[in-house]
Amino acid sequence: MTFTHALTDGERQRHSSSFGAAAGAYAEHRPDYAPEAVRWALAGAPGPRVLDLGAGTGKLTGTLLGPRSGLDVVAVEPDAAMLAELRRGLPSVRAFQGSAETIPLPDGSVDAVVSGNAMHWFDMAVAGPEIARVLAPGGVLAGLWNVFDDGTDWVAGLAEATGPAAIGPRDVPAAWRIETAELHLPRTGADSPFHAPEQAEFPHGHRRTAESLVATLGTKAGVLVMPEQERADLLARARGYLAGHPATAEGEFTLPLLTSVLRVRRRS
Template identity: 75%
Template sequence: MDQDDRLLHSSSFGAAAVAYAEHRPDYAQAAVRWSLGHTPGLRVLDLGAGTGKLTATLVALGADVVAVEPDPAMLTELRRALPAVRALPGRAEAIPLPDGSIDAVLSGNAMHWFDMAVAGPEIARVLAPGGILAGLWNVMDDRVDWVAGLARVGGSAAIGPRDVPASWRTETADMHLPKTGVAARFGSPEQAEFPHGQRRTADSLVATLATKAGMLVMPEQERQATLGRIRAYLASRPETAEGEFTLPMLTCALRVRRL
């Protein structure tokens, strides 16, 4: 994705902020603990915090959290959900925090939007020596047959390359970590995956997929056609046709430590 497309996609979420807050999943606590190095009480920056899905998990784990989010509508939803959290407007490329003030920088389903040539030095600046940078992604477990079918029907706009385990590992192996000169300030990256799930109905799963960036930037006629195919597929499967079900997921994490 080139820079213009990345900007278009990354700026699309504000229009769906309320739906995002309602339908996007939280993060597996085990994945967040691993991302933090299992150390409680850290000063943590949730960078690109959106509506606070990861922020809420960090708070539940006892972290001292500050959230930074560029989109005003998303930031409004975060502040509404978590009024006690310090939440600031800002971007990964211009973090409104002092040097060395943070023990860990975490990012939930957002690091792929960062311009790491600029954001990498900024993250290194706010991190204390020995601090952790980690990205987390919620992905659908397409090792389950009906989820694999959903991925085929939905297409890449609804279920993209970072939304299933195997391609997540490839996509995040090195492309979202600080590069060039600043890379020397970080150690070797680690990847890990943790079981997760979200209770959904067919309607709420469709609503969740409708908040994906690829869906939000799609022409309306094409978007409705894609959502219609997804609805029809879910109605055809015994696992999802009636009532609530658990969407099989993994929270996948990529972690690197500042030297």
């Protein structure tokens, strides 16, 4: 997939709205998030009330609700099919249909807003003030991304075999570090509601087989929007590469990931 800022408005809308058609596969095959990354993201939040914004099928929501978290979590997701999967998998969570640009919560009602692999789809010129509205003074906004650790040779080879639609520049650590802070956070500075951003990364992994990793790649927006034959050809290349590499050819293996985090704090 190309960098989000290289997409036209129409392409961006098409990509961001593609996930509902694959909601079941997304729920089954996308990874959760490193618990250490979630703890870092929320460090210093003034209270336990957390909004998972653009929550999808609840991958980050589930991590937030880990053992002994003590968090009061609410989820907001624009896509009806994705929201249905979240409600099915996490029936005890308060979950509402809404978007980052129109959050269906009162002013100052949460202590932290987090977003898993979704903040790059927000129209931050509109979403930034809206997020500031629902955050309590001193509250935290954090975006989390699971990126493929291409420091592992077979992961780098898979990226080369499949091309940028499946594992694009934003999906690997070096490009993520360079691109995301300025692109995917609200404006910061003296006249902004938010302080300067912080950034961190945490090791993570996802147990996969060759076939289930192909299914994971099939849930990427750049793949979902492809013409059917082009998508089938890309997934066939991925399947062939994984079948031919000794690290991935037989049984289960761990896909090495980093959970990468951007964090800003709302001014008090």
